[in-house]
Amino acid sequence: MARRVAEWHSAHVLPDWVPAWCRDRLGAEPGTVLFHARSMSSVFGLRLADGAEVVVKARADDGRAASCVAAQARLAERGFPCPRPLTPVFGVGPLAVHAEEYRPGGEVLRGDSPDVAERYAEVFALLMAGLADVRVAPPLPNPRWARWDHADPGLWPSIAVLDERDQRAVPAYIVETAARVRARLRASGLPCVLGHADFEAQNLRWRGGEVWAVHDWDSLAWQPEAALAGAASGTFAGAGPPTLAPIESSATFLAVYQDIRGRRFTAEEHEIAWAASLWTAAHNARWEALHGDAPVCGDAVRAQAAERLRRGNA
Structure with a gap:
């Protein structure tokens, strides 16, 4: 519901904490930024140095994120078509951060009939x-x-x-x-x-x-x-x-x-x-x-x- 701003470029969009966080939580640092989107959360699509493609999400920690990610994980486990979380939520300063699988592709179904x-x-x-x-x-x-x-x-x-x-x-x-x-x-x-x-x-x-x-x-x-x-x-x-x-x-x-x-x-x-x-x-x-x-x-x-x-x- 928030207005969205998307950027598609290189690693200069990454906050300083992201490489070390990816290394510690995902086992490899980012190699390529696939996309960056910003609204109420900052979302980074990354190809890690080991070839894995992931999405890292960070938002102000208002106490909601852990429940949201846990519920998303349960649905993904049951086969519902949503990205599967790869980590639980971790605090990074004032931010709540987690990673999930990159699930690209598909089209928007338009219309209101x-x-x-x-x-x-x-x-x-x-x-x-x-x-x-x-x-x-x-x-x-x-x-x-x-x-x-x-x-x-x-x-x-x-x-x-x-x-x-x-x-x-x-x-x-x-x-x-x-x-x-x-x-x-x-x-x-x-x-x-x-x-x-x-x-x-x-x-x-x-x-x-x-x-x-x-x-x-x-x-x-x-x-x-x-x-x-x-x-x-x-x-x-x-x-x-x-x-x-x-x-x-x-x-x-x-x-x-x-x-x-x-x-x-x-x-x-x-x-x-x-x-x-x-x-x-x-x-x-x-x-x-x-x-x-x-x-x-x-x-x-x-x-x-x-x-x-x-x-x-x-």
Whole structure:
């Protein structure tokens, strides 16, 4: 959900600690930098001196990483298509660092039609089923775009890079939508489960019509299942700037998800799913407004909020 910046060059992008860390944890120093991507984490694709190709990920240590990597490892062990962690999480100064296998290739599946929604819903249902019996400490705090349960002052979770900007740039309808959604979600007593909270097209790769890799396991969250499914039903089509899928496609996503999971949502869960489908879009619309970006999510929220709020009883 964070904006991403990618760089593709040589070893000058590597922090000073990386060579020794790779030697100590992976048995060889980097020989070639395959890629470097930076968002909320710094991600380095490396070919080591012994020929092994790995990905090293480093992010600010907020206490979440160990649980996220442990859950990712369990899914990989069971054959779910995600990169297999090669190390647990280690602290490097203020950073949480781990390595995982390099799983290149595949294509982004683009589109936001009901047919595309069905394919993404199938993957999300299998992902959630795989996490259902994984026991790790809840990865809290939740990612900021799924943190409607925060205890910070005000409507939004505290995010310095956003809070320091002029909040008058955020349209009133975005603020109103977020407030109504947050109130509905906080009123729910549904139990929390482990789930992927950044289920966007850009984080999946497909080969021959089958999912090849699901990435971004830093973004696991601890929220009600219906809320996680609802959020994914809204975000799945994001292949570039974050977006909000059409209502019909979100409805298809949720129906297919329930079919594969083998149970129907209760009336409460249906409402929470639809409410959650708006929270991430409102977060992204705020980001757009505060940065002067094109209102991709902002326009979608303006067009869809009334119906999604109605379905969410918000």
